[in-house]
Amino acid sequence: xxxxxxxxCLIGIGLCTSAFGGCGAxxxxxxxxxxRNGGFEIGTLTGWTVEGSAxxxxxxxxxxxxxxxxxxxxxxxxxxxxxxxxxxxxxGSILSVPFELKGNGIIGFLIGAGKNTSRCYVxxxxxxxxxxxxxxxxxxxxxxxxxxxxxxxxxxxxxxxxETVRIKxxxxxxxxxxxNYINVDDFTINYQGVESPVGKIFLANxxxxxxxxxxxxxxRHSYHVMPEVGWCNDPNGFSFYxxxxxxxxxxxxxxxxxxxxxxGHVTSKDFIKWEYQPxxxxxxxxxxxxxCFSGSAVEKDGELYLIYTSVDSQNNQLQSVAxxxxxxxxxxxxxxxxxxxxxxxxxxxxADFRDPYVFQMNGVWYLLAGTRVNGYGxxxxxxxxxxxxxxxxxxxxxxSDANGPNYxxxxxxxxxxxxxxxxxxxxxxxxxxxxxxxxxxxxxxHSVVCMVGSLDTKSGRFTYDKFExxxxxxxxxxxxxxxxxDGRVVMTAWMQxxxxxxxxxxxxxxxxxxLPRELSFRNGRLYQAPVREIENYxxxxxxxGRRDLRDGDSVSFEGISGDTLELEVALEVGTxxxxxxxxxxxxxxxxxxYYDAEHGTVVLDRxxxxxxxxxxxxxxxxxxxxxxxxxGIIKLRIFLDNTSCEVFINDxxxxxxxxxxxxxxxxxxxxxxxxxxxxxRSAVKYDIVVD
Ligand code: FRU
Numbered sequence: 001x002x003x004x005x006x007x008x009c010l011i012g013i014g015l016c017t018s019a020f021g022g023c024g025a026x027x028x029x030x031x032x033x034x035x036r037n038g039g040f041e042i043g044t045l046t047g048w049t050v051e052g053s054a055x056x057x058x059x060x061x062x063x064x065x066x067x068x069x070x071x072x073x074x075x076x077x078x079x080x081x082x083x084x085x086x087x088x089x090x091x092g093s094i095l096s097v098p099f100e101l102k103g104n105g106i107i108g109f110l111i112g113a114g115k116n117t118s119r120c121y122v123x124x125x126x127x128x129x130x131x132x133x134x135x136x137x138x139x140x141x142x143x144x145x146x147x148x149x150x151x152x153x154x155x156x157x158x159x160x161x162x163e164t165v166r167i168k169x170x171x172x173x174x175x176x177x178x179x180n181y182i183n184v185d186d187f188t189i190n191y192q193g194v195e196s197p198v199g200k201i202f203l204a205n206x207x208x209x210x211x212x213x214x215x216x217x218x219x220r221h222s223y224h225v226m227p228e229v230g231w232c233n234d235p236n237g238f239s240f241y242x243x244x245x246x247x248x249x250x251x252x253x254x255x256x257x258x259x260x261x262x263x264g265h266v267t268s269k270d271f272i273k274w275e276y277q278p279x280x281x282x283x284x285x286x287x288x289x290x291x292c293f294s295g296s297a298v299e300k301d302g303e304l305y306l307i308y309t310s311v312d313s314q315n316n317q318l319q320s321v322a323x324x325x326x327x328x329x330x331x332x333x334x335x336x337x338x339x340x341x342x343x344x345x346x347x348x349x350x351a352d353f354r355d356p357y358v359f360q361m362n363g364v365w366y367l368l369a370g371t372r373v374n375g376y377g378x379x380x381x382x383x384x385x386x387x388x389x390x391x392x393x394x395x396x397x398x399x400s401d402a403n404g405p406n407y408x409x410x411x412x413x414x415x416x417x418x419x420x421x422x423x424x425x426x427x428x429x430x431x432x433x434x435x436x437x438x439x440x441x442x443x444x445x446h447s448v449v450c451m452v453g454s455l456d457t458k459s460g461r462f463t464y465d466k467f468e469x470x471x472x473x474x475x476x477x478x479x480x481x482x483x484x485x486d487g488r489v490v491m492t493a494w495m496q497x498x499x500x501x502x503x504x505x506x507x508x509x510x511x512x513x514x515l516p517r518e519l520s521f522r523n524g525r526l527y528q529a530p531v532r533e534i535e536n537y538x539x540x541x542x543x544x545g546r547r548d549l550r551d552g553d554s555v556s557f558e559g560i561s562g563d564t565l566e567l568e569v570a571l572e573v574g575t576x577x578x579x580x581x582x583x584x585x586x587x588x589x590x591x592x593x594y595y596d597a598e599h600g601t602v603v604l605d606r607x608x609x610x611x612x613x614x615x616x617x618x619x620x621x622x623x624x625x626x627x628x629x630x631x632g633i634i635k636l637r638i639f640l641d642n643t644s645c646e647v648f649i650n651d652x653x654x655x656x657x658x659x660x661x662x663x664x665x666x667x668x669x670x671x672x673x674x675x676x677x678x679x680x681r682s683a684v685k686y687d688i689v690v691d
Pocket of ligand 1: 415
């Protein structure tokens with residue numbers, strides 16, 4: 001708990017000044033419970049008696065020793081940095097001024113480095129410096145990968161209250177094999193707190209704090225969620241709690257590539273403006289040391305529960321729970337994993353058992369998780385009344401029968417399941433890996449599908465008659481839904497795809513989320529619309545009016561351009577073979593979205609968009625969805641956000657989503673017809689402005 005207090009303090013206001021009431025000893029103010037230069041705030045070793053060569057003044061400095069980018073967690077402006085002070089092989093000690101040990105006799109201080117605990121340590125000694133009463137070394141050195149980072153420990157001097165004592169800092173390690181020195185800071189007498197080892201959550205937040213400023217801004221979005229720095233993939237724990245929308249995400253802060261998974265966290269009042277929160281989960285327990293994988297969030301008895309896949313050092317995937325009463329600081333349950341290896345369904349293995357999605361039906365909690373049975377993708381259903389104890393119910397998909405009606409027997413996992421009731425219709429969403437192409441459908445190797453049907457909570461089976469791709473574009477994966485108190489079912493998804501290059505990686509970040517979508521179900525199908533709140537951010541309306549588009553025309557309109565906007569288009573497709581709009585257009589680049597009369601599809605073509613996104617899709621740079629014009633008209637609602645393009649077709653009965661990495665000035669918009677004539681009935685543009 002204490003460590004988390006420090007975190008929010010750091011995140012909120014920069015450097016911590018008083019997390020324990022003891023931080024921030026300043027030489028200028030020597031109060032009842034401090035001694036001269038006990039926090040090294042003079043910036044020299046004034047007040048300390050130096051012996052040997054391990055401790056020299058020029059080392060007492062350093063705001064941030066920034067080779068690795070990780071901060072040191074020091075207090076105030078200075079700490080004693082042994083690495084800066086002398087060579088690793090130097091030995092010696094420093095002795096504080098004598099002082100009377102008052103209060104509770106407990107001395108709190110920060111310690112780091114000092115790998116050899118018998119040679120590098122801090123001692124409470126007698127006034128003459130000859131007798132050592134208590135000793136404390138960096139016993140946690142090997143526990144966390146923290147190296148130089150300081151963490152709070154205590155020296156218990158309560159047997160010497162009222163005596164005159166001194167602090168002695170010793171470095172007797174003459175080796176050169178690394179960390180043969182000691183870092184210390186902020187000696188605080190009458191310390192009231194507890195020890196607080198450096199936690200991985202602290203380290204992650206500290207890293208973010210130190211590195212968010214280094215991210216190259218060129219490809220950043222303005223109204224889409226993305227990590228401050230580092231990598232993100234799936235959305236997790238999409239939920240409404242405490243009057244706020246919460247969105248977590250698979251997060252590796254330390255590089256722009258996938259790595260040991262944390263849960264990043266953002267909150268919003270309206271799905272458009274998001275606030276970064278401290279990292280919610282870090283892989284800091286034996287059962288999740290290889291990652292806190294995807295999962296979901298639900299509210300129970302006023303607390304927000306995160307249900308996630310914990311991956312242990314052997315890569316066993318099991319399900320665990322963390323909970324919070326403030327929606328910010330989460331504690332993992334002592335009984336984790338709450339679904340362990342003894343609770344698997346028949347022929348399941350812990351090698352693939354992930355992405356728990358929890359929901360409630362008739363007062364019972366259900367959990368869906370992607371898995372593999374006899375080598376083929378499956379989804380398992382569990383039930384619980386407590387969220388803590390779970391029973392296996394059965395398998396959701398009828399896919400072990402090769403002749404079955406819904407035969408999608410895949411060698412991959414049905415990742416990231418989600419379940420929702422939309423306008424009275426049950427839908428099961430999931431992200432099957434290695435889904436074979438089917439005409440224009442499933443072009444991305446991995447896909448997100450929506451099955452329309454009904455769940456039998458007794459057998460676990462979901463019977464469905466439709467198995468549809470949710471988004472026909474390039475960059476859409478791991479979709480997850482949440483329920484708003486106003487009845488809306490809102491969906492988000494990762495706005496990238498596996499097995500491709502990520503052009504932002506060179507800029508220090510990777511990954512973002514789609515503009516959240518409201519789902520509705522009508523005419524036997526799923527519709528998607530951008531959350532209505534986006535309309536509050538419209539500015540600078542510009543309109544085209546009606547315009548005939550003759551074969552070969554490509555026309556632009558005053559005021560209709562830009563790269564961060566909404567564009568509503570109504571197009572009479574006429575006799576044209578292709579009619580549509582080009583966005584992100586510049587001298588060398590364009591991205592076209594058009595109706596293809598021959599195939600009866602709407603196409604998104606990014607072959608000339610800009611940076612080629614290499615990987616599984618590099619040779620097929622168009623995507624399309626079947627669409628029938630209504631009364632000869634195709635309606636497009638397009639959202640651009642610097643490097644993304646989301647197209648809602650005919651009120652959202654189909655969508656196409658893609659990343660586009662065009663040039664800096666590629667902001668043109670043109671309407672065109674080819675192979676015949678069309679009519680632009682209207683085009684309306686709004687800039688989307690989020691301050
Ligand atoms: C899907 C996925 C999940 C897993 C997570 C790991 O994109 O592979 O199945 O939990 O990513 O980051």
